[in-house]
Amino acid sequence: MKRIKEIGYVPNINFSLHDVEEESKELSLYVHSEKLAIVFGILKLDPEIEILIQKNLRVCGDCHEATKFISKVSGRKITARDSHRFHHFTGGFCSCGD
Numbered sequence: 001m002k003r004i005k006e007i008g009y010v011p012n013i014n015f016s017l018h019d020v021e022e023e024s025k026e027l028s029l030y031v032h033s034e035k036l037a038i039v040f041g042i043l044k045l046d047p048e049i050e051i052l053i054q055k056n057l058r059v060c061g062d063c064h065e066a067t068k069f070i071s072k073v074s075g076r077k078i079t080a081r082d083s084h085r086f087h088h089f090t091g092g093f094c095s096c097g098d
């Protein structure tokens with residue numbers, strides 16, 4: 001999260017839980033399952049392997065934004081399949097065009 005903030009990621013607490021303290025909202029965004037899954041993939045998979053995550057619900061706007069930045073800082077290709085479509089992240093952009 002520190003590395004993507006350095007290149008311009010701004011947490012959007014509109015997507016955090018509503019029933020937590022204001023100062024906890026940013027932290028609660030960091031443990032969204034798709035962010036954890038992506039970071040786990042970066043840690044565990046060989047660099048040439050594309051990261052694929054699947055989610056039964058629609059990916060949240062903050063995770064979508066963060067994943068664009070993660071694809072940029074890590075140089076990894078990341079594909080996220082949510083309930084609506086595939087999102088192919090590479091070099092800071094998503095194939096869905098936001």
Ligand SMILES: *[C@@H]1O[C@H](CO)[C@@H](O)[C@H](O)[C@H]1NC(C)=O
Pocket residue numbers: 012014
């Ligand atoms: C958060 O939600 C408010 C109210 O709907 C909206 O005005 C604002 O633009 C949103 N912030 C971001 C960063 O999307």
Ligand SMILES: [Zn+2]
Pocket residue numbers: 015032034059060061062063064
């Ligand atoms: Zn999220």
Ligand SMILES: [Zn+2]
Pocket residue numbers: 064086087088094095096097098
């Ligand atoms: Zn997308």
